[in-house]
Amino acid sequence: MKIALAQLNYHIANFEGNANKMIDAIRKAEQQQADLVVFSELAVTGYYPHDLLERKEFIEKAEQTVLKIAKECTQVAALVGAPSINQSPRGKKLFNSAYLLKDGQVETVRHKSLLPTYDIFDEYRHFEPNRQFDIVHFNGKKLAITICEDLWDEQPTQNEFGKDKLYTRSPLEELSKLKPDLVINLSASPFSYNQxxxxxxxxxxxxxxxxxxxxxxxxxxxxTEIVFDGGSFFLKADGSIPVELAYFEEDFQVVDTENPQPKHQNHPDYIAKIHQALILGIRDYFQKMGFTDAILGLSGGIDSALVCALAVEALGKDHVRGILMPSKYSSGHSVDDAVKLAEKLGIRHDTIAIQSMVDDFETQLAPLFNKLPPGVAEENIQARTRGILVMALSNKFGNILLNTTNKSECAVGYGTLYGDMNGGLSVLGDVYKTDVYKLSHYINRNEEIIPHNSIVKPPSAELRPDQKDTDSLPDYDVLDTILFNYIELNMSPEEIIKQGFDSETVLKVTQMVNQNEYKRFQSPPILRVSSKAFGFGRKMPLVARYH
Amino acid sequence: MKIALAQLNYHIANFEGNANKMIDAIRKAEQQQADLVVFSELAVTGYYPHDLLERKEFIEKAEQTVLKIAKECTQVAALVGAPSINQSPRGKKLFNSAYLLKDGQVETVRHKSLLPTYDIFDEYRHFEPNRQFDIVHFNGKKLAITICEDLWDEQPTQNEFGKDKLYTRSPLEELSKLKPDLVINLSASPFSYNQxxxxxxxxxxxxxxxxxxxxxxxxxxxxTEIVFDGGSFFLKADGSIPVELAYFEEDFQVVDTENPQPKHQNHPDYIAKIHQALILGIRDYFQKMGFTDAILGLSGGIDSALVCALAVEALGKDHVRGILMPSKYSSGHSVDDAVKLAEKLGIRHDTIAIQSMVDDFETQLAPLFNKLPPGVAEENIQARTRGILVMALSNKFGNILLNTTNKSECAVGYGTLYGDMNGGLSVLGDVYKTDVYKLSHYINRNEEIIPHNSIVKPPSAELRPDQKDTDSLPDYDVLDTILFNYIELNMSPEEIIKQGFDSETVLKVTQMVNQNEYKRFQSPPILRVSSKAFGFGRKMPLVARYH
Known part of the structure; x- marks a missing residue:
């Protein structure tokens, strides 16, 4: 049998756009004389539509779109992911389904059995699980049609407490009893560097x-936050993978399941993968929101330099604007480094000194500040003045502000709400500072793009004289390992201390993570590259007394 | 049988505090010679701990706390809500359980069968459903122990598409076959004005x-966002409710199930209930976060006046500070109204004129603004300058900023991100403007607290000369009905137009709702008083092409 694997980039709720892409793929499959073209999970709506699934008109449009695509399936059949209505008077209203389209109509529909409801997944909120297992007969073959998690009944996790997160049922165990010839899996499997x-x-x-x-x-x-990396494949019964599709881009391959023509992909290391994921994340956010141009503050530091370089790769140098906003605490080399970066990238950059506004705020506030010693309030005024300036330019010209906070800062609350935490999209909010360094070296792999000085100088927020991140935080290699153990591996502080870390440091760091849930609550969406990103995949109560 | 109903206010993850409250209630039940004291769902952890449930040390502490409470149950038995570990190698790691504590130990444990996973509920994320139904024998009686949603297998909703949201199983149908004498329900049922x-x-x-x-x-x-209103009760088999506990406060009653002594509560109308819910919401947010003092900007308008009055009721007049931040567009009466309110409430209030800072921002930005006509960018500079000032005072003195955006504004994006959308807690984000008026009249029911002029003047953001909300929005009674139909009833724009609303207005308003998901993404937590609040109970994709 000749099966076309159609790996496409969908847009949530853009029924017309998604259908057009799928119909193009159907045409291509016809030309290459495929018997069946397979699309991914919830292709018609895009994954994941969240509570749009609760709107009747949304489901009606999805159904109409399936029928429209079916009409195009006269020469080749198609398997299409879309919601379908649960006709039973009990249970959730919808199934997460695969429609077999053939001879211009819907031939049959199969439903997803295992509904992931953990981390970023929320499917039991909207869907009823399938409990009936049967085979689809197609061109003399018996197909076992499954949807994503259906094959993940025994899944690996890194977290000991959750290690045996197994489902009570195994769809493939059930289907295998019916002696299928081939398993098909329509998937929406988001990227993380382990995935x-x-x-x-x-x-x-x-x-x-x-x-x-x-x-x-x-x-x-x-x-938005979730990046799908593609990498579709054909897997033989012996466990070999003769055909693999591209990563981080659309692809289309027809596979003769009896005699597959080998096609392999390169597998770059995890930093190169994160690099690709972030660029795709930025590009699709802009493209799907209907934006073209980004803006960001350039401090001369490594985080903003990295975001700027990634944005230029994603959007083009004519679509990224850098703003330098030095204060009296900004060192001369910070400004030089920022200018050097902007010139190297060839982007427009402008400078606005913030001191006069900061001084005015402090003057106006002085009668109310009661001569208290300067501290966080004064530091935040600087960060927020920058926030106003860059948002004013964003509002004036329609450039979307990119947030440059990294995961380490985001974790411990090292950032100013309504200041440098502003932005339409957080590019590095799931990238630890130690990986920020690795990504910067990767960006510079052929030539120096991010100034050497931005990489090697001690990290500083430059909000008071001679400030260093290490004044209030441990070194980033220590900090990041503690954070990884706490956030990604869900270890308790006691378990982390047993790994050999200083107990005072561990308790301080984990307490900072807990105490800053309120800041992350108001964070922009964060591009997810790890298996546990801040955002809707990690829901923590604000009002909690913990530790 | 004598059963004590213990209706308590728990604090998430505060095991010691929760246990102490429960042990006090056990003592009281002993003194009143009760046979059994019943606590609510997940009492030990507080409802809802979200992903703290994924942390091993959290579950261990919950288990230890249950054992500690059990030791106190020597004279009286107790039913206590807490998580328990699913010992099966398959399925979710936890059950949502009711522990029967008796003779100083855990006598038996029953688990929740129906796990709400819709709106603000997320229980299937963490819990495995119970599938075994049996009776608990206690003091010669047969008890059917259920947890909250277990009795809600047929539940009403307002939304036609979701109307038949029925569960596939009915726990009470199963349990009733075993001929129980009494049903007990441990609940965590959040307030909404219909609930x-x-x-x-x-x-x-x-x-x-x-x-x-x-x-x-x-x-x-x-x-945080979710307010539990109490109102526990004893319900007889004939459908009458002889005993009802207090609303919006802790209460404790011993009920003789054979011969209950009647105890009834007043049932105020929905505005009075919302008033109580908002006060409890503010008070508990501060108390549980460890804060005492609030701050807010006073514009002279109705929204900030209402929030200020509510905050004074919740926290006391010495714990609320108002800041007047007039600009050149602020009318004289706005300042007068704000002062009048502050004086009537007896709170500290200070004035900082924003014009010099606004002028400086505009001067510094002028070279980059290319002489473009003033618009949203300039309006937002004013709102954000106020945001900086009030946050500076918040940072300096530890007062938490209360957000004053109402649900109507929040819905259509009529507010400035990083400006007036700032705050630790949004008090009115689930209260439509038309209910803001009703609440203000309710506040003034005995005497004029909110100045009459703040209530009757046409609403205006005062960000440009002679601005009125109605310049860009329909009248609030029209707007709010459209919003209610779209957001709460999930009607399509076409259905709303069929109700008799102008089609252009409906399309504009619903499009504004969709286009402003990005702003709400960064909103502070919103006190929930309706059945569909913005926040984690309404998850909409940002990157979507819808309408």
């Missing part, structure tokens, strides 16, 4: 266990 | 259908 390996491990084990080939079709592209 | 009626309708129907009395114990108090 590709986990995904292959799981699916290879399934193929070998049940001695079944698997056609796996993932989507590609970013939906 | 009390829905709750009683559902439970009365169950009591009559199965001819069983029900002991219903709810919690009280606010957990």
């Amino acid at each position: 590709e390996n986990w995904r292959k491990d799981i699916l290879v084990k399934k193929a070998i266990k049940y001695q079944l080939p698997i056609v796996y079709v993932n989507q590609v592209g970013a939906q | 009390e009626n829905w709750r009683k309708d559902i439970l009365v129907k169950k009591a009559i259908k199965y001819q069983l009395p029900i002991v219903y114990v709810n919690q009280v108090g606010a957990q």
Whole structure:
């Protein structure tokens, strides 16, 4: 059988745009004489539409779009992911479904059984699980149609407490009893720097266990925080992967399941993957929101330099604008480094000194400040004055502000709410500072783009004389390991201390994480590259007395 | 049997504090010779701990706390809500459980069957549903122990599309086959202005259908956005409610189930209920976060006046500070109205004129603004200058900023991100402008607290000369009805137009709602008083092309 794997970049709720892409792929599949073209999970709506799924007119449009695509399936059949209505009077209103479209109509529909409801996944909020398992007969073959998590009934996690997060049912165990010839999986598997390996491990084990080939079709592209990396594949029953599609871009391949023509991809290391994910994340956010131009403050530091370089790769140098906003605490080399970066990247950059406004705020506030010693209030005035300036330019010219806070800062609340925490999108909010360094070296792999000095100088917010990040934080390699253990591995402070870290430092750092939930609550959306990003995949109560 | 209903205000993750309250109630129940004291759902942890439930040390502390409380149960038994570990190697790691504590130890544990996973509820994220139904024998009686949603298998909703949101199982149907004498329900049922009626309708129907009395114990108090209103009760098999506990405060009653002594509560109208909910919401946010003092900007308008009056009721006049920040567009009467309010309430108030800073921003930005006509950018500079000033005082003195945006503004994006959208807590973000008026009249029911002029003058943001809200928005009674139909009833724009609203207005308003998801993404937490508040109970994708 010849199966086309259509790995596309969908746009949530853009039914017309999504349908047009899918119809183009159907045409291509026809031309290449495929029998069946497979699209990814919830392709028609984009993944994930969240509470748009609760709106009747949204579901009606999705159904109409499925029928419109079906009409195009006269020469080739298609498997299309979309919601369908649960006709039973009980249970959730919808199924997360795969429609088999053939001869211009809907031939049959199968539903997802395992509904991920953890981390960024929220599917049981909207969908009823399938509990009936049967096979689809197609062109003399028996197909086991599954949707994403259906093959993840035994899934690996890094977190000991959650380690045995197994489902009570195994869809493939049920389907395998019906002796299928081939498993098809419509997927929406988001990128994290571990995900590709986990995904292959799981699916290879399934193929070998049940001695079944698997056609796996993932989507590609970013939906606000979540980046889908593609990498669809055809997996043989012996566990080998003869055909793999591109990562981080759309791709289309017709596979003869009896005699697949090998096609392999490069597998860059995790920093190169994060680099690609962030660029796709920025590009799709702008493109899908209908924006073209970004703006950001350039401090001369490594974080803003990295975001700027990534934005130029994503949007083009004519679509990124840098603003230098030095204060009396900004060192001369900071301004020089920022200018050097902007000139190297060839972007427009302007300078506005903030001191006169900062002074005026302090003068106006002096009668109310009661001669108290300067501190956080005064530091925040500087960060917020910069926030006003860059937002004023954003409002005036329609450039969207990119936030430059990294995950380490975001974790410990080292940033000013309504100041440098502003932005339409947080580019580095899931990238630890130690990875910020690695990414910067990666950006400079061929030539110096990010100034050497921005990389090597001691990190500083420059909000008071001679300030250094290490005044109030441990060194970033220590900090990041504590944070990773606490946030990603869910270790308790006691367990982290047992790893050999200083107990006072661990308690201080974990307490800072807990105490700053309120700041993260108001953070811009954060591009997710790890298995546990801040944002809607990590929900912590604000009002809690913890530690 | 004598059953004590313990309706307490818990604090998430404050195991010691929660346990102490529960032990006090156990002592009281002993003194009143009760056989059993019933606490509410997840009492030990507070409802809802969200992803703290994924942390091993959190679950261990919860277990230790249950054992500590059990040791106190020597004279009286107790039913205590807490998580328990699912010992099966498959399924979610936890159950949402009721522990029967007796003779100093855990006698038995029952688990919740129906896990609400919609709106603000997220229980299937963490818990495995119970699938085994049996009776607990206690003092010669057969108890059917249920937890909250277990009795809500047929629940009313306002939204046609979701109307038949029924569960596939009915726990009470199963339990009733075992001929219990009494149903006990440990609940965490959040306030909305409809919830009390829905709750009683559902439970009365169950009591009559199965001819069983029900002991219903709810919690009280606010957990960030969510306010629990209490109102626990004893419901007889004939559907009558002889005993009802207080609303919006802790309460404790011992009920003789064979011969209950009547105790009834007043049932104020929905505006009075919202008033109580908002005060409890403010008070608990401050108390549980460890804050004492609030600050807010006073514009002379109705929204900030109402928030100020509510804050004074919640925190006391010595703990609320008002800041007047007039600009050249502020009318004289605005300043007068703000001063009049502050003086009437007896709060500290100070004035800082913003014009010099606004002028300086505009001067510094002029070279980059290219002589473009003034517009949103300039208006936002004013709102953000106020934001800096009030946050500076917040940082300096530890007063927490109260946000004064109402639901109508929040819906259509009529507010400045990083300006008047700032705050630690949004008090009115779930209160439509038309209800802001009603609440203000309610505040003034005995004497004029909110100045008459603040109530009757046409609403204006005063960011440009002679600006009125109605310049860009329909009248609030029209706007609010459209918004209610769209947001709460989930009607499509077409359905709303069919109700008789101007189609251009409906399309404009609903589009404004959709286009401003990005602003609400960064909103402070909003006290929830309706059945569909902005916040984590309404998750909309940002990157979406919808309408």
